[in-house]
């Protein structure tokens with residue numbers, strides 16, 4: 267048994283390969299409970315791969331990842347236990363198209379948490395209200411705009427009462443006018459004290475909500491600093507270039 | 514010009530009745546065999562794609578390959594005459610016909626259903642896993658409903674095509690439409706008219722199946738209609 271700490275996520279000397287291509291190199295990262303982390307970096311630098319290792323959607327070969335004091339490793343018996351505690355929001359929403367908005371939020375509670383329908387429905391409505399979309403509860407995902415779908419995806423994840431939320435470029439697939447409704451939802455969540463790890467290039471969000479900004483390049487973490495430091499005084503040439511491109 | 518004499522069929526009450534009974538038998542044998550074939554086909558598709566046991570995968574795969582690469586008549590004779598000997602059990606030719614239809618349909622259905630399962634977007638699987646789904650629930654609640662919706666039109670047309678092959682059950686004495694045709698033409702010698710009428714009956718039944726099945730589509734897959 268590990269002793270309980272107030273660290274949500276600890277990554278130690280982690281390396282990951284796809285065949286002989288090393289996608290993550292010597293990653294060390296500790297995220298405390300309630301911390302809000304923004305991860306950015308050029309496309310292909312390994313950001314998605316890194317956060318997908320946290321809930322065991324991807325396996326890694328070397329090092330150690332601990333999430334909520336549980337060791338996450340290749341071949342672990344019960345990855346579901348850790349996944350319940352870690353919500354994930356994807357770039358492409360990934361709502362279940364054959365279920366209504368409400369059922370998208372209810373079904374995981376029934377199957378994974380074993381709740382009864384009445385209780386699950388109550389929780390679902392609570393979070394749909396939180397993301398300001400309760401009036402769409404009986405629609406199917408295809409009938410909603412991208413921004414609405416992404417907010418439903420956030421509500422669906424929150425229904426599982428996770429302690430950590432992972433976001434993988436949640437606004438990258440959205441039309442510009444819908445980006446803010448999703449970012450506002452994330453900002454509210456950030457204020458609620460949730461541990462958040464957000465891969466995003468929305469530097470406005472980083473400035474407002476992040477405790478730390480992680481910059482990745484070619485599979486490595488090359489900056490780990492406060493937003494102010496990162497924006498005003500990036501240490502590495504690659505980070506400067508990157509900021510020059512996106513700002 | 515050939516002198517069509519359809520009244521050589523209509524004038525006999527017995528002929529008309531034989532045709533109606535034949536149509537009825539073809540209808541219910543195909544429907545019931547189709548339903549069970551669909552259930553078995555779904556099972557076979559899942560075994561091939563999702564079973565963790567290599568042995569079961571192989572078994573399901575071999576079954577499908579055998580059925581799809583042998584003639585229906587042979588399968589039916591095996592079920593009607595071979596299996597009873599092997600198992601030392603007796604059953605009616607009706608039961609044999611039903612079983613043969615079910616076993617035959619299931620292999621074709623399973624191939625179609627598999628194509629639907631294979632086309633599940635990766636994001637759906639990741640979303641379900643990230644929420645904590647176990648594989649069983651993922652398959653049952655997420656993958657299968659979406660796969661069936663996607664392949665439903667192919668299933669319907671395969672079903673109708675297979676329906677048209679069921680005339681072979683008359684070979685073991687099942688009194689279906691084809692059997693009725695033979696019964697009549699053996700008596701009135703009007704083969705041309707009789708088989709024209711049979712074609713018309715098969716065609717209208719095919720259309721009826723298509724109408725019914727397309728009508729079910731909206732009920733079965735409500736999310737589709739709402740897009």
Ligand SMILES: Nc1ncnc2c1ncn2[C@@H]1O[C@H](COP(=O)(O)OP(=O)(O)O)[C@@H](O)[C@H]1O
Nearest residue numbers: 284287289307308309310311312313314315316
């Ligand atoms: N399943 C995979 N197999 C092989 N290579 C992969 C796979 N997934 C991602 N990669 C490679 O790993 C690198 C990092 O990918 P990713 O983590 O998606 O980057 P980012 O999210 O930062 O854009 C890329 O070069 C990508 O091509």
Ligand SMILES: [Mg+2]
Nearest residue numbers: 313314315435
């Ligand atoms: Mg990515």
